[in-house]
Amino acid sequence: MRLSLQKPIHRALPPRIAALLAIMPALWGTAAALAAPPSGRSWVVSLRRLTEQEYRNSIADIFGKEIEVRGAFEPTFRSSGLAAVSTASLSVTPVGFESFNKMADDIAGQVTAEKYRSKLPCAPRDPKAPDDACATKIISHYGRLLFRRPLTAAELDNRVGLSRRIAEQTNDFYAGLRYSLSVLLQLPDFIFRSEVAIPSADGRGGTLDSWSRATRLSFLMWNTTPDAELLRAAESGELNTPEGLAKQVDRLMASPRLDAGMRAFFDDMLQLDTLDTVSKDSLLYPKWGSGMADSAREETLRTVISLALHENRDIRDLMTTRETWIDRRLAVLYRVPFPFTSDWVKYEFPPDSGRSGLLTQISMLAMFSHPGRSSPTKRGVALLDIFLCSPTPQPPNNVDFSVVNDPKSPLKTLRERLMAHATNQVCASCHTRSDPVGLALEDFDTIGGYRTTENGVPIDVSASIQGHSFSGAQGLGQYIHDDPQYPACVARKLYSYSRGVKNSYVSDFSAAYKDFQNSGFRLRTLLRTMALNDSFYAAAPPGPSTSTAKEVALK
Amino acid sequence: MKLNRRFLLRGTCQGALAVMGLPFLDCFLNSKGQAQTNGRPLPTRFNTFFWGCGLTASLWIPKTAGTDYEMTVQLKPLEPWRKKLNVFSGLRVPLDSKPNGQHWSGLAAAITGIAPSRTGEFESRTIDQQVAEVIGKGVRFRSVSAASSGDPKQSYSSLGGSNLLPSEPTPLSLYTRLFGPGFQDPTKGDWKPDPRILMQKSVLSAVAEDRRRVMRNLGPGDRARMDQYFTSVRQVEQQMEAELQRPSIEAKVSIPEPPSKDLVANNAWPNLQVITPLMARLGAIALATDQTRVFNLSVSAPQNQMFVPGDPLGFHQSTHEEPVDPKLGYQPRVAKYNLESMELFAAFLKELDAIREGGGTLLDHSVVMAFTDQAYARIHSVDGLPILVAGGASGRLKTGHHIVGDNSPVSRVGLTLQKALGVSVDNWGKESLQVRTPYTELLA
Structure with missing residues (x-):
């Protein structure tokens, strides 16, 4: 299908470009190379489309404030009193994707431009030739930040492969890098924040994996993507221990960046x-x-x-x-x-x-x-x-x-x-x-x-x-x-906001509410108790119709 | 440059400054006065026009059926196009067991043929997307939507569910999308494909290749959302394919200069009067240059917030709070807002009809479906929903008729239009809105 569409184009193209196009199918990777999700027995609890501010903050934190984000974002709407809830049901329309696509290309262009290159984790041996080692370093570095989890070996291979082939064709290492980064920036793994659950210890349901915990905490507290320290704590497993979790929650809450998170909530x-x-x-x-x-x-x-x-x-x-x-x-x-x-x-x-x-x-x-x-x-x-x-x-x-x-x-x-x-x-x-x-x-x-x-x-x-x-x-x-309903409503909405679920579905905030009440309704107490409570990370077991890799492969 | 209508009037025509009016229009035509299409037949386009809160039945429905009806008060602004217009009255909107969602059920039924279960959601793709799939292949944009009241959420175009394809909310954003980066100016003789687009296309292929991986471990709801995401990826790929082709109309078209700043777009009537024709004209030029074949223009939310300065209530609130004048038998201020809405529709038709192509105009090679959400907004009734259709679909749709309700469901209009546009469809809609018989008397 894709090839047949390209045939008429081949004829109209200069030979060099036609040659490049001809090798494209080889760049796309094979089905076998497609990665499995990070954990074997896991399921996706929610996929939330980044809001405009979350996207902007993520780019600024990952690449620096000098990288401009130019483009329009698809609107959200309010569901159950919160726009945050609609992000868990919205997709990306063609108009929205057109914009994400242009923004990705533009951001990747800025990141690989001359004046930014000194900030990249490495420089190629020869900027006019591919350099797999350096490309791997850069792509795995930014991939982990953008996806809020490490890239799998297969994902990394695919992106480095694309990078190499474009670098070969264009005699430009940075051109290859640019288009690989652009792919990362427009995949759902970046545009949506996914929360993945693994079976909980008692086997009766699920609990968020450590990467998803880091993501939920970071967007709630700072309205942005997890920073290096939070990702480190996710990677080391610390976030799944009570002490490790408390340490990170207190760190996030002590930062002036908490303002940004709570501004977004209110x-x-x-x-x-x-x-x-x-x-x-x-x-x-x-x-x-x-x-x-x-x-x-x-x-x-x-x-x-x-x-x-x-x-x-x-x-x-x-x-x-x-x-x-x-x-x-x-x-x-x-x-x-x-x-x-x-x-x-x-x-x-x-x-x-x-x-x-x-x-x-x-x-x-x-x-x-x-x-x-x-x-x-x-x-x-x-x-x-x-x-x-x-x-x-x-x-x-x-x-x-x-x-x-x-x-x-x-x-x-x-x-x-x-x-x-x-x-x-x-x-x-x-x-x-x-x-x-x-x-x-x-x-x-x-x-x-x-x-x-x-x-x-x-x-x-x-x-x-x-x-x-x-x-x-x-x-x-x-x-x-x-009216006691008022502080209870704030607590309910904070839960609803942080998880992207309707507030009528929130039933497990009573422990946090109690502390909130005892503290004389201090927002910090509510936030902290909520974030430290196991139930905050609990997930329902996967539904009977949750797709498996096998089913999807057959489609 | 001061931004007013004039910004669109300028452009270059064969290297010289062209001014809108005849010299501008001539730029579209070859020496025989024909639009230049490389010998290919002109495409047929589909447009929608949405306004909220309907009309006043006693003031818009013509007294007689057929072609010789006496023009009514509220359709008066459309008089210049009556021969190119079909007026549908008395259409039913059976909702079966579904609730009558205020300011939603009527419009959703008109453009999907399905009574929605929930306000704010469509249960299928909207008609413009169904038509675009057939007539919009191979052109740059599958569809383009614009909202002249400045809100991107005012869109009635969807691939289903609560996702709406956002509208361009200002003339500048509409201009940029249509004629900004990626636009292949057909007036330039030295056209060649941009190699960067090839790269970007390979990026999209890489994204699309991840589909199976992304689809894993998802529940049905999220799977549908990711499906829509990848449909969107595919459409942008197709857009790039189109951008790699020589523009199909080689007319020496006058592409307007970019506006240097934007205009205020909101619900105030004076602003709507300025913005609506501007957006209509940009859409018309996009259609004429085959950037898209589907253009949707909306002038309000379903709860129409249009207001004339000095009126503290505005349109929607008036429909509920203004008393029915006992002598007139209707709500006089609401009637005025109804009329103003029709003036905005007339402004849209004017722009489409101003561009000559082939033996007629762009409007003749189009279908424009104007629809609304309520038949009688005061009580949120939907039966009798007004639908107005303009344009002859390149000769496949007969026009000039007032079609009087014979108990047909509103979806019969949508089925008829799809037939006229060459969509292969035997029946359309669901439950009581499902129809099999188009208005055959209108199909040529």
């Missing part, structure tokens, strides 16, 4: 990527300019990381704190003076500002609103899902919302109009849950600005959920702060 959990596609009506809200969304995202991430990691405080304070981080853009929107000491400064809202933690940050208020109007329902539905792991079902198909927006209605404020839902039983079951949450935030408009009236009528921000009455954002913040 960015996903708080759905901050929604800001990428938020449009605001520039006629009604001219203050919402370009760059506002990025600043709002950064404000929220800085607040979370500073409070939960740097100050190691109770994460429930995220609901009530009046401390935040602002830049000049946000200062304008918040109508507070901005001291010009640096780009970002810590700021504490006054007690009468009505502000309460993340709930009243511009990001959360703007993401879950309409372009020109706040939406108590959208806010309520989103906050219940994000902070209490309590998603709201879709409204019935034939529901009539028009009373909410009837201009002739005697109901002046959104609250009065929304309350009309309560008269309809079908609506009431959900709206009595979601609307109070959103109504308590009605002092804030669609871009997060503070207000106290709507259509000339003072806004009533009192609310009541399951018998608890409170008022305004600060009342809501305290309510969520005190």
Whole structure:
């Protein structure tokens, strides 16, 4: 098939290229040379497509920050509240692969370019000729880093063979190297992070092999590929001992790079990527300019990381704190003076500002609103899902919302109009849950600005959920702060995020949760206990339809 | 250079600056006024156009069937192309035991012939991919998708499951994909294959050779995903094969200059009005130069977020919150958004029809299927889903008709279009959406 497609091309080609093409089939290796996976009795538990940030961080860590990653990444989507979950079900589309292919070629080109060569593990005896020894050294070095496991002998042979043949044809060692590295960069072994299980000691299920443990820990803690030390610990088997594991977990957690890992988690959990596609009506809200969304995202991430990691405080304070981080853009929107000491400064809202933690940050208020109007329902539905792991079902198909927006209605404020839902039983079951949450935030408009009236009528921000009455954002913040479901939801989502499974499937976080609770809800305690617990690495046994090498070979 | 429509209008035509309009179009033609195709027949293309939240039944459905129907308010923007248009009304979308997934089931049924079990997932390849497999072989891109509201997730093109082939989200990204690196400029006489592509192709072969190894020890779900991965590898290999061929249209085509910066693409109506025709034109030029034979353009998410500045609700929210005007019998603001959506469709048709080739235009050698997610968005109903089809499929599809619903499932349109495009298919769809009889009266 492949050869027949190439025939017409042969005729059109200069002889030298045609000759090169003719030897290509020989370069592709034989079926017999294809490697078995690293371990005999093993099965793949999950394959997660790298996110854009994971890919970028991996390349920067493996090849250095000077290597540019130029290209577009396929979007992810949110499943069970987290984009991380969708990475375990997404594949690579032709458009996505086209991009991965170009990026791989571009990266490999940069790595083999003149100015980078001194960083490679070795130099060939003659740059105009193949050098198997040096190629082997380089390919096995980068192969191990890219695949997060050593290459098998057969994999290495194949890549070195390709390298040699292209080097022979082009009289250029680095051309051969470039294309071999490019192959590694676009194989699923790099683009997806695979978690491989081996039978557990009790024989009843599986446990992650040491390479997969290193991968899971590294992406969770640092949002990047395992570093040399972690790979060493995987290779030596240390990661499968309690002491070795604890040593690595503590090392990862002591590093400032933990910020990057937790930023990625909260960015996903708080759905901050929604800001990428938020449009605001520039006629009604001219203050919402370009760059506002990025600043709002950064404000929220800085607040979370500073409070939960740097100050190691109770994460429930995220609901009530009046401390935040602002830049000049946000200062304008918040109508507070901005001291010009640096780009970002810590700021504490006054007690009468009505502000309460993340709930009243511009990001959360703007993401879950309409372009020109706040939406108590959208806010309520989103906050219940994000902070209490309590998603709201879709409204019935034939529901009539028009009373909410009837201009002739005697109901002046959104609250009065929304309350009309309560008269309809079908609506009431959900709206009595979601609307109070959103109504308590009605002092804030669609871009997060503070207000106290709507259509000339003072806004009533009192609310009541399951018998608890409170008022305004600060009342809501305290309510969520005190609801044990909130810290439990953070723990559940951290589990879900770290493993790429739906949070409703997470059932084994109770041990970690207990420590979390006893510590006064310190994120570091949650992370550490989770990462040290055996159950964190447990895997279900392979399904009956998991393919074997034999079946696949027959296909 | 300030970026506006003008950036596309410039190009070189036989070495001279060409300006869009007739002189530009002439560049596509040989001395007899024919598109230059090396004597081969012009290919037939397939396009889709998606807009969210449907139309207003009392304002778009013509009163009579056939060719002499009186033009309706909401189809008015399409008037210039009525002879090249087929209007389908009264189509059913039977969902059997599947849920009516809001803003999803209708569109999925229209383009896969299968009622989906889950919102956000397709149960088969979408129609553009099914058609592309037949008509898109050997050209550079199997398909190209663009979203004029700036979100790459706004795509209705899939190989199945929850993977969507992402849309190009801005004019610059669409331009770069089509006419950036890898594009073989047919205006250059000294064409020869780029040896680097041969190398890259050998790299892809090496990747493809690892298929069996990768497939080992996988459960069925992951196996399907890796299968899709290797299908994608194969398509990019084919893309490189195409790039090694002399471009098949040797017309002295005016390839637009690259834009120097990008435009803001979002849901604001004024931006959509600028971006949509730009993207349509880039797509049309890609089709005319045979870079692809399948081009998908979408202007919104299913929950159409289009908004006219000053309207705090926007399209989707209006469908649910705007009261039905008791005198008019419909939602007036929603009706306006419906009309604006049809103006965007008209802008797409205009670009396709502006390029002359053969004895007609690019549109005549195309099929454009315009579809949406809801028949009546206010209550999320799908029965009566509007489908509009433009273009004569190089003479294989008769046009100018209003086809009135006779209880046909919506999938009958998809089957008919596939027949017109030469796809060998006896029946299409599943369960109550499975159809065997195309609209034979439309097939020439």
